[in-house]
Amino acid sequence: MANSDGQQTEGLWSLKSLPQMDDKEFIRWQDLLEKRTGMNLPVERKVFLQTSLGIRMREIGCPSYQAYFDMVAKGAKAMVEWTVLVDRLTVQETRFYRDEDAFNLVKDYLCTRPPHALTQKSIEAWSVGCSTGEEPYTLAMIIEEALEAEKLKGYYGVTGTDISIPALAKARAAVYPARKLVTLNQERKDKYFNQLTGNEFAVVPRLKERVCFSRVNVLELKDAPMHGMTVIFCQNLLIYFKRWRRKEILNRLAERLVPGGLLVLGQGEIVDWHNPLLERIPSDNTLAFIRHNERDN
Structure with a gap:
């Protein structure tokens, strides 16, 4: 049982499935990543992007790709959230003496x-x-x-x-x-x-x-x-x-x-x-x- 209405709402939100990302939204994210990091995200990695964004959006209770885009593109906390997102998209599992x-x-x-x-x-x-x-x-x-x-x-x-x-x-x-x-x-x-x-x-x-x-x-x-x-x-x-x-x-x-x-x-x-x-x-x-x-x- 939730301790408060806010926590109950957050719990329900975390169980909601996100809508599919349409082509227009994917292109906007592609352009933002290319401009800021140089990262090339081909259409074949659309599912990867959608999954990565979805996990973070659930964590913070963000309801749509558009709202999350606005959150990382502008505003006082934009760069903080952008830093978190870039970490999710770029950090790969590695080991010592890998090659x-x-x-x-x-x-x-x-x-x-x-x-x-x-x-x-x-x-x-x-x-x-x-x-x-x-x-x-x-x-x-x-x-x-x-x-x-x-x-x-x-x-x-x-x-x-x-x-x-x-x-x-x-x-x-x-x-x-x-x-x-x-x-x-x-x-x-x-x-x-x-x-x-x-x-x-x-x-x-x-x-x-x-x-x-x-x-x-x-x-x-x-x-x-x-x-x-x-x-x-x-x-x-x-x-x-x-x-x-x-x-x-x-x-x-x-x-x-x-x-x-x-x-x-x-x-x-x-x-x-x-x-x-x-x-x-x-x-x-x-x-x-x-x-x-x-x-x-």
Whole structure:
């Protein structure tokens, strides 16, 4: 039984089914997402959008797609609600060491690529679209292990960027459920995590202090402060964008690499992109590029 009329009304509302989203409404949401985030939402993902909006609308008791659109598009609380919605639409389930081939390539690059990447003044890595932080912390593990393998004590730092403020807050907290660690061997679990409870693990302080996080919209990369990066890791992000925008994003990232720097992408995320600054690394299992040491190469 409800404690008040308001709670009873809210409970009844949560059980109501939402109307189907018509084509006109879908196009309005498509345009808003494209304009603000660059995200491309094809008609095939209409059900995904409708479901995601519907869940949030039930949570706050919003009766229609039009009313919710107005809520995120204008008004005093628009940006707060927009932040919540973007988090729902963009944050994906991820894990540590998710793409073993790609991370192994990074480690091999650090240890063997001339000029020796580990002997540089500092190693700077950037995880673009870092979500809740698993990727940048994995990069920190890889760099630390590469330094240890070569018996070096160089400085390194990793920056994780994302558009989702809630995701970045989780990344900064650096506390993860056990399921996020399933792709790590026991040695890495013991070395890089402290167990808090039976199901929660915290990144150890020495690794956590090497990683920082910042909110960056990839539509605004020209204003991002990251420059001279040794490694840029950008996986499972480009799939959200139209082909021309993917190329635009990648060209911006190529400019941010130090000469000799490494750009790692997700397999199949781009197939017809070429940049005169970069040379593709021959590999059947990864999609990665090296920036030329000289412009005329």
